Amino acid sequence: MEAFFIQPARRLEGVIPVRGAKNSILKAMAASLLFRTPFLIDNVPHIVDYQQMENLLVSAGVLVERVGERQVRLTPPRHPESTLDPEVAQSFRSSVVLIGPLLARTGKAVFPYPGGCVIGKRPIDLFLEGLARMGALVREENGIFTLSAKRLIGADIFFRKVSVTATETLMMAAVLARGKTVLSNAAREPEIPALAEFLNLCGARISGAGTSTITIRGGAKLDGARRVFRIIPDRVEAGSFAILAALRGGRLRVANCVPEHLAGLLAALREAGVFIECGKDWVEITAPKQLFPVNVQTREYPGFVTDFQSPFMVLLTQAVGMSTVFETIYEGRLEYTRDLNRMGAEIILCDPHRAIVVGPTPLFGRVVESPDLRAGLAFILAALVAKGPSTVQHIYHIDRGYERIEERLCDVGADIKRVACAG
Numbered sequence: 429m430e431a432f433f434i435q436p437a438r439r440l441e442g443v444i445p446v447r448g449a450k451n452s453i454l455k456a457m458a459a460s461l462l463f464r465t466p467f468l469i470d471n472v473p474h475i476v477d478y479q480q481m482e483n484l485l486v487s488a489g490v491l492v493e494r495v496g497e498r499q500v501r502l503t504p505p506r507h508p509e510s511t512l513d514p515e516v517a518q519s520f521r522s523s524v525v526l527i528g529p530l531l532a533r534t535g536k537a538v539f540p541y542p543g544g545c546v547i548g549k550r551p552i553d554l555f556l557e558g559l560a561r562m563g564a565l566v567r568e569e570n571g572i573f574t575l576s577a578k579r580l581i582g583a584d585i586f587f588r589k590v591s592v593t594a595t596e597t598l599m600m601a602a603v604l605a606r607g608k609t610v611l612s613n614a615a616r617e618p619e620i621p622a623l624a625e626f627l628n629l630c631g632a633r634i635s636g637a638g639t640s641t642i643t644i645r646g647g648a649k650l651d652g653a654r655r656v657f658r659i660i661p662d663r664v665e666a667g668s669f670a671i672l673a674a675l676r677g678g679r680l681r682v683a684n685c686v687p688e689h690l691a692g693l694l695a696a697l698r699e700a701g702v703f704i705e706c707g708k709d710w711v712e713i714t715a716p717k718q719l720f721p722v723n724v725q726t727r728e729y730p731g732f733v734t735d736f737q738s739p740f741m742v743l744l745t746q747a748v749g750m751s752t753v754f755e756t757i758y759e760g761r762l763e764y765t766r767d768l769n770r771m772g773a774e775i776i777l778c779d780p781h782r783a784i785v786v787g788p789t790p791l792f793g794r795v796v797e798s799p800d801l802r803a804g805l806a807f808i809l810a811a812l813v814a815k816g817p818s819t820v821q822h823i824y825h826i827d828r829g830y831e832r833i834e835e836r837l838c839d840v841g842a843d844i845k846r847v848a849c850a851g
């Protein structure tokens with residue numbers, strides 16, 4: 429097992445580049461099952477979830493070849509395996525996005541209930557209901573689901589809840605289905621239009637991606653020859669760096685990002701008194717002398733998204749006054765605040781969704797365990813702000829979505845070491 433040993437940071441300065449988005453590449457890879465020809469993916473982040481998805485695709489018969497430092501070529505098989513390797517599929521939530529393409533392509537998908545970060549209930553009812561509306565027969569036995577449909581048929585599907593992965597899964601399935609599918613109350617995260625644009629380039633007919641109504645005309649024959657899916661910058665990584673800069677800049681430039689994708693967060697940072705300058709593909713943050721309290725409520729994109737809730741919480745512990753945080757998306761995503769309190773924060777959990785933060789309180793270095801990907805990064809931020817060294821354990825959660833985070837933060841002035849630890 430590995431851990432991060434983190435010294436307090438005085439000032440972080442310079443330029444920190446953002447890598448390709450985890451939540452985009454995983455869907456780009458899943459889409460390979462819709463194809464009969466190879467295509468390339470560029471701007472590949474070196475993260476554990478990428479590797480997990482590669483393992484799953486390989487077990488389904490896809491040939492995955494690295495053709496450069498940040499490029500891979502995916503060659504789909506003539507007859508993909510319909511059964512996902514249960515051990516790998518269970519280990520990360522995004523495995524569920526494969527079920528749409530797999531079912532559409534092979535007429536069958538066999539998979540276990542997907543696992544992943546422990547941040548609350550992560551049901552798959554919207555996926556199952558949507559695919560059933562497209563004609564799939566759904567069976568479940570001992571935790572293994574089997575979906576079958578000779579040919580999916582386009583349908584009008586209204587999502588009772590806005591879900592990113594359910595939108596992506598059904599959008600992909602609809603590309604090969606017969607007839608027209610309309611997805612209403614769809615998610616609008618930037619990863620969705622990115623996926624749709626690439627599929628359209630290869631022959632799909634998707635309109636409205638990035639809005640809450642997506643129309644897909646099915647029956648496409650996708651051709652990926654000479655096509656490259658360039659993965660968009662990771663907006664969660666970019667935003668987390670911006671929050672860190674607000675806490676410990678100097679002046680820090682977050683490069684290779686799309687400022688527009690960060691609008692919800694940047695508004696909250698401005699409210700907290702942070703100075704922000706934006707260019708075409710960068711954001712420059714200057715930490716203020718004093719941070720002001722802010723009341724935030726997590727929302728679907730383009731609002732203040734749930735993935736920023738934990739790093740922003742760390743910032744609020746340093747704001748002068750009382751802030752409130754309302755996590756509306758997941759009911760298990762405030763648990764990590766107990767460890768922030770052990771570090772010296774004063775966060776009152778009112779219920780599983782609501783917290784009051786009283787600041788500023790000095791934070792003190794402690795040994796903490798990363799409970800999930802985003803809270804893990806929040807602990808790194810807290811450790812950089814704290815007095816005295818900290819150890820963040822269970823960093824495999826962090827490696828799932830952030831490429832060599834310690835090296836990149838050290839490049840702008842942090843002192844973080846990856847160390848071996850027992851247990």
Ligand code: EPU
Binds near residue numbers: 550593728734
């Ligand atoms: N939901 C249902 N039924 C479903 C699916 C979702 O009720 O069938 C509910 C969830 O319980 C939750 C809400 O809908 O309350 C939103 O969940 P969503 O499905 O949007 O989450 P997701 O698609 O599983 C993606 C990201 C998450 C990010 C959320 C923001 C991927 C792989 N994951 O998750 O990212 O927090 O959208 O909504 O794209 C992360 O990267 O660490 C991460 C957790």
